[in-house]
Amino acid sequence: MSPPRALVIWCPDWPVTAVGLDAATPGAVVSGARVEACSAAARAAGVRRGQRVRDAQRHCPELALRDRDPDAEGRLFESVAVAVSGVTPWVEVVRPGVCAIPVHGAARYHGGGACGTAADEEALRIHVQDTVVEHGFDCGAGIADGLFAAELAARAGEGGVVVPADGTPAFLAPYPVSVLDRPELAGLLTRLGIRTLGAFAALPVRDVTGRFGADEIRAHRLARGLYPRPPAPRAPLADLSVTTEFDPPAAAAEQVIFAAKTLAERLHEALAAEALTCVRLGVEVIGADGRTLARLWRHDGALSALAVAERVRWQLSSWETAPDQSGQEGGVALLRLLPDQLVADDGHQEALWGGATVSDQIARAAARVQAMLGHQAITRPHPAGGRGPGERVVRVPFGDLPPARAAEGPWPGRVPDPPPSAVHPEPLPVAVTDAAGAPVLINERMAVSAPPHQIEVAGRRLPVTAWTGPWPARERWWDPAGARRRARFQVIAGDGEAHLLVFEAGRWHVEAGYA
Amino acid sequence: MSTLSAQVTEGFPTLSRAALVPVLPVLRAVVPAGGLRPGTVTAVEGSPALALALTAGLGDRWCAVVGLPEVHVAAAAAMGGDDGGLDPARVLLVDDPGRRWADVVAALTDGCALVLTRPPDRPAPPVVRRLTALARRAGCALVVAGPWEAADLRLRVEESRWSGLGAGTGHLRGRRALVVSSGRGAAGPGRRVWLWLPGPDGSVALVKRTAEETAEETGAAATPLTVAG
Numbered sequence: 017m018s019p020p021r022a023l024v025i026w027c028p029d030w031p032v033t034a035v036g037l038d039a040a041t042p043g044a045v046v047s048g049a050r051v052e053a054c055s056a057a058a059r060a061a062g063v064r065r066g067q068r069v070r071d072a073q074r075h076c077p078e079l080a081l082r083d084r085d086p087d088a089e090g091r092l093f094e095s096v097a098v099a100v101s102g103v104t105p106w107v108e109v110v111r112p113g114v115c116a117i118p119v120h121g122a123a124r125y126h127g128g129g130a131c132g133t134a135a136d137e138e139a140l141r142i143h144v145q146d147t148v149v150e151h152g153f154d155c156g157a158g159i160a161d162g163l164f165a166a167e168l169a170a171r172a173g174e175g176g177v178v179v180p181a182d183g184t185p186a187f188l189a190p191y192p193v194s195v196l197d198r199p200e201l202a203g204l205l206t207r208l209g210i211r212t213l214g215a216f217a218a219l220p221v222r223d224v225t226g227r228f229g230a231d232e233i234r235a236h237r238l239a240r241g242l243y244p245r246p247p248a249p250r251a252p253l254a255d256l257s258v259t260t261e262f263d264p265p266a267a268a269a270e271q272v273i274f275a276a277k278t279l280a281e282r283l284h285e286a287l288a289a290e291a292l293t294c295v296r297l298g299v300e301v302i303g304a305d306g307r308t309l310a311r312l313w314r315h316d317g318a319l320s321a322l323a324v325a326e327r328v329r330w331q332l333s334s335w336e337t338a339p340d341q342s343g344q345e346g347g348v349a350l351l352r353l354l355p356d357q358l359v360a361d362d363g364h365q366e367a368l369w370g371g372a373t374v375s376d377q378i379a380r381a382a383a384r385v386q387a388m389l390g391h392q393a394i395t396r397p398h399p400a401g402g403r404g405p406g407e408r409v410v411r412v413p414f415g416d417l418p419p420a421r422a423a424e425g426p427w428p429g430r431v432p433d434p435p436p437s438a439v440h441p442e443p444l445p446v447a448v449t450d451a452a453g454a455p456v457l458i459n460e461r462m463a464v465s466a467p468p469h470q471i472e473v474a475g476r477r478l479p480v481t482a483w484t485g486p487w488p489a490r491e492r493w494w495d496p497a498g499a500r501r502r503a504r505f506q507v508i509a510g511d512g513e514a515h516l517l518v519f520e521a522g523r524w525h526v527e528a529g530y531a
Numbered sequence: 532m533s534t535l536s537a538q539v540t541e542g543f544p545t546l547s548r549a550a551l552v553p554v555l556p557v558l559r560a561v562v563p564a565g566g567l568r569p570g571t572v573t574a575v576e577g578s579p580a581l582a583l584a585l586t587a588g589l590g591d592r593w594c595a596v597v598g599l600p601e602v603h604v605a606a607a608a609a610m611g612g613d614d615g616g617l618d619p620a621r622v623l624l625v626d627d628p629g630r631r632w633a634d635v636v637a638a639l640t641d642g643c644a645l646v647l648t649r650p651p652d653r654p655a656p657p658v659v660r661r662l663t664a665l666a667r668r669a670g671c672a673l674v675v676a677g678p679w680e681a682a683d684l685r686l687r688v689e690e691s692r693w694s695g696l697g698a699g700t701g702h703l704r705g706r707r708a709l710v711v712s713s714g715r716g717a718a719g720p721g722r723r724v725w726l727w728l729p730g731p732d733g734s735v736a737l738v739k740r741t742a743e744e745t746a747e748e749t750g751a752a753a754t755p756l757t758v759a760g
Contacts (some may be wrong), residue, residue: 377642378593382623384638388631395624397604409605411624418540432702434733435609437580438601441626467699482696485704504697507702512695514703528603530703531578 019162019243021119023141023180025100025148026170027093027155029053030113034089035082039154043080052084070349074409088198090330097311099151103144108312109327114170116163116314117144127467129284137178145175160184163314164238168195169247189214196235212240215420256290257354258283265304265347269332270390272301272348275414278383280324283353297324299331299355304347312356322415324353325391343374347438382414403430403489404504405516405528431490431504436516436528443525446517448474458503458519462488471517472511473526478509486519552672555588555611560724561686567645570667571647573674574682574714580728580755581688581710582647583607584735587616590642593623594687597636599649599676600626609733613648615733633658647674676729685714689723695731705730707738 027033037043042058044051050074054063062075073079089112097115100108109115119137136158145157158169160179165188170176179187191213193202210216224236234244260275276299288295300310313327328351338452385394396412401406448456450466457465460508468480485505504527505517514530551566559565567573567585575582579602586594587610594617596602602624607617623643628635631653639646639663649680654662659681666673688708695704708728725738 040642101735278543321606338679375642378623381638381642383624383626385635388634389625389628393627395626397622397624400645405605409603409619411626433609433728434703434705434731435606436603437578437583437606437729439603445662464699482693482698484696484699484701506746508693508696510692512693514696514706529579529601530706531580 020160021137021161022116022163022166023119023144023157023159024110024116024163024166024170025096025115025144025155025157026176027096027113027148027153027168028171029055030093031084031089032082033153034092034112035085036421037080037082041080042076042078043082044237045082045084046068047084054079086112087330088479090326091333092332093153094333096153096155098433099148100144103140103147105310106312108314110163110167112312114167116166119159120353134178134180141178142178160187160214162238162243164244165241184219187237188241189217193239194517196238198231198235200237201232217241256283256286257349257352258286259352261350262348265349267347268390269329272332272351273329273391274387275351276328276353279353280321283324283355284321287355292355294355296356297327298352298356299324300333300350300352300354301348302350302352304349306376362374386414401427403427403487403491404502404518405431405436408435421457429487429504431487431506431516434530436530438531439528440526443527444473444519446524446526448517448519448524456487456524462486462503468505468507469516471507478511481508481510483507486516550670552586552592552670554585555616555735557724557726557735558584558588561722562684563712563722565663567672567674568683569670569672570663571672571683572663572679573684573686574679575674575676575686576678578688578708578728579603579676580606580706580712581673581686581708583617584610584728585674585686586645586647587611587735589617589621589644591621593616593621593642595623595625595639595643595646595648597639597646597648598628598632598651599647602647606660606729606733610729610735612730612732612734612736633662636662636673637665640666640669640673642669643671643673645674647676649676683715684712686710686712688728691728719734721729 029039031045032039032043032055035045039056042055042061042063044054044058044063046052046069049069051063053065053066054072058072058076058079061079061220063072063079069081081110093109093112093115097107097109100115102119104117106118107115108117119140141159145155148155148157155384156170156176157174158166158176158178160166160169161181161184165179167193168188170180188234192211193205193213193216194375195200195213196237197292205216207209210219216236220234225233238244258279260279262271262275266272266275278326280303283294295314297313298310299313300308302308311327311331363391373523376411382394392413394414396414397409398412400408400410448468449470449472450456451469452466454466457466464486468483470477470479472478483505487505489500489502489504491500492500500520502518502520505519506514507517508514515526516528516530518525518527551564551568553566554562559687562585573585575585579599583602583606596604604617604619604622604624608615608619610616611696623639625635627637629651632648633654636646637650639688644652646666662673665671687710691706691708693703695701706729708726709723709727710728711723727734727736727738730736
């Protein structure tokens, strides 16, 4: 059985668009020291995904670099989803940058011809593409059997193609196995001499099932142009949707997001009891003024409670900025989660709170604090890399995943141990003067103008009894906007306390204290 | 009567003998019971490092830090030396509790063995009683960084000297600090101990002073050395 026809809208280089770089300027979004995505102009200059930033800059010296911002990607994509929802209300966001609508019905309506012909589908494809482009976003649109093939169709040709009905396996056959987005499997298949989806699809199902796990079987089904998972064998008996009503209506987004997390946990419990997992989730937000905002969210694995809360946050961001809005009062009256596509759970459920150290008791205490002060208010420290003491610990909101940044690696210019006991969240301004009363300055070559003699912090003047430095730190020198040049000093003041001072752009600050 | 009192305390196991919240072995010299009693308040004034040192012996228990955005967890993690100090994976931070300070601390006493905090202003006596009662029941010790009138134990650094730094040379290697305890829970007029706070590797250790150094510090009027258990 082949999956229903789907139309996929694909916005190229979405991470780049989301940070405000347009396709004509060479720009790239980096994570760690590697390129995650780049603009069309950068690609023309030889920049590629996965490249090291230094290599990318060698190809394209004027490359503008930005950090990846997944939150902005989700928020901005809401505008695309809103544009598409003008064509059909059944918009399904696969991930920021890609959304889908069912073809059946929409093609007939917008094509105006007889039942679902190829001409109707082409008319629908052009119509949707034009709608999104009119809203100011470049995109490709493609139609094929199932999401996987439709996304490839959206990327094919100039702005996408329509793959004729029953033509999907033939359309997929020439693609390399790497499009399955499973690098390990792709590597293995290539070594076995299976380089294209066609060759992979030609393997007998029995042999694939016998040799690989559940995930590879899904990949095989994709390659054959089938549903990645067989549809749930039976319709769910009970209504599994979960609802929270807000009385009085919730005015703060945080409150709704927090409720969404709890709601998602309840949904997971209900689904787990039925041994099901949900790959598409409907989120419905109803305002006190009767406005309804419904959106479908697609996810490869099971959506964790946290991922659900994140999607509700994105959805609410468009609610707050919706143009046809008559006054902010009202707020959100109801939030409903509808598990939309259910498949049998084959054991890929994610742990809710990541890491086994968090007991229920701690999770409960943290949830109570989050209910009082918001999701961001309670954090957990994670070790990170950096030269300054403040950079060596990042604070991640409780329940969020820690950043995947390497903690080790040489950090030239790092201040040696022992670490300070207090790092000021906002560095305190300090005046450092020499014996003659003139300000102490550091020049380009990190030479100190005169030994520091006295410091003045918050009106207190203290003599300097001992000092050392500088530890020079040149950070992000490749990025003109983010480049920083700093010099750190340790001083002992007359009251016996030790401080870590930092000199940057002609000014001194107290960065940390050792008291 | 004694049997009755035994029955009563058996009914409330937390009243009879609550498990102490452990501290680093080197701090036992100034923390008389060898640990912090749940529901009591320890006030540490003027030294964030000393307040952090109290969290470094928690082992696999959880710790919460409320209203102290400047606290550097990495310092506490290094304080245990080879035995491992505070485990950053078991720390909860609430930088800005605002006006909900008491509610936040109350929520966190349930689950955390130690809450390190600085109240935004002087809390009212009923609030204090509620917090200490909740903490006692949950087996949690409170450490206040700053003044606290009804503290059971007060710790402060009376004197300290850094080593390793010259005039433009070297780097901070360690600080010898004279830690003094006082208050109701201190058992006696106050104990004092010289500690490395922190030592060269960031750990807290007992200062083993050579005769030379003692002679050098004669200005400090020969403070008696307490032997730590």
